[in-house]
Amino acid sequence: MSIIDMLVRVDAICKKFDKYDPSKQHKDLIINPDDHFLQLYTTMEAEIEATVKKANEAAEEKNRAAVATMNAEIRRTKAALREEIPKLERLAKKKVKALSPEDLAARPDLVVALAARIDDIPEGTMMGAKKKKKIDKSHIEIKIDSAAADEAFSSERYEHTAESAAYQEEFQHRKNKQDQNLDIISEGLSTLKNMAEDISEELDKQDPMVGEMEEKIDKATGDLTKNNARMKEVVSKIRSGRNFCIDVILLCVLLGIAAYIYK
Known part of the structure; x- marks a missing residue:
């Protein structure tokens, strides 16, 4: 296929999908006052173009304070435009006079494309960041020297010395002593637990007696007052x-x- 044939086919495909291009579809179009969708869509499209222009200016601006201010304004505009998307979706489903069914069916696609354009507006959060070079890990090879590995992990290399053996023996002795102390503490806690349970049982037994004694004391106090x-x-x-x-x-x-x- 020659280059001329390719250009002709590309031109034909572009003309076929011109109706889905918002910039060409609504160019030199008189807006119907009853078509609220088209009015809102045109307004949002103009705001998107102005925001994109401002984002480009922020990318070229060298003053950090001005860049921060412009980026904040861009983020606010994007948030406001996103809030209008649900309303635009509702208006896209309403029928309008002198509007063909094909155009009405294409309006939801226009809303989706507009939302994508809003998301594509750069906010400047990553402006001025240095681009990190990507490392191609496919060419990285890990080589292991088997001889060095055998030497590194040989049993002779890690044999215990007299100092390490003494340290290990002292560590084991201290650990055994600590375990014994913990066992003694555990036995003491068990004894205290049993004593606490016995005291609790005795208090439960004496509780009715104490209550009866209090009743008798109250009665004796009343009799003494009367006498x-x-x-x-x-x-x-x-x-x-x-x-x-x-x-x-x-x-x-x-x-x-x-x-x-x-x-």
Whole structure:
């Protein structure tokens, strides 16, 4: 196939899919006032183009503060555009007068393409980062020297010396002693546990007795209070009678003295 034939076929394919290209589909098109989808779509497309332009300017800007400000504005614009996508999807399903069924069926694809364009807008989060060189790991070979490996892992190389043997023996001795101490502590804790269980059982047994004793003490306290009240009443009565007798005797003495003087 010659180059001319290839160009002709590419041109034919491009013309076939021109209706799916938003920039060519709505170019020089008079927007119907009742077509809310097309109005919103055109507005969002203009905002996307302006945002892309701003992203390119941010990529060329050298002032870090200005770049940060522009990137923040780009992120806010992208978030606002994403919020409009669900509304655009709802409007894409509504029928409009003078709109062919083919155009109506193509509108959901336009919404998907617009959402992809929004996601493709660079936010500048990775701007200025140094690109790391990729290492082709397919050509990396790991070579192992068998002779060196045998020498490294030979039993003679790792034989115990007198110092290491003494260290290992001391370590084992300390470990055995620590195990014995732990066993003693474990036995002591077991004994304390048994004592605590016995004390708990004894307290459970004595609890009814303590309750009964408290009831008896309360009863005795009440009886003592009543007896004190009665004794107070008796003492008061005895004291009032004694005073009456003394008053009578004194009256008699006074009458006797008066009679003697009178005579």
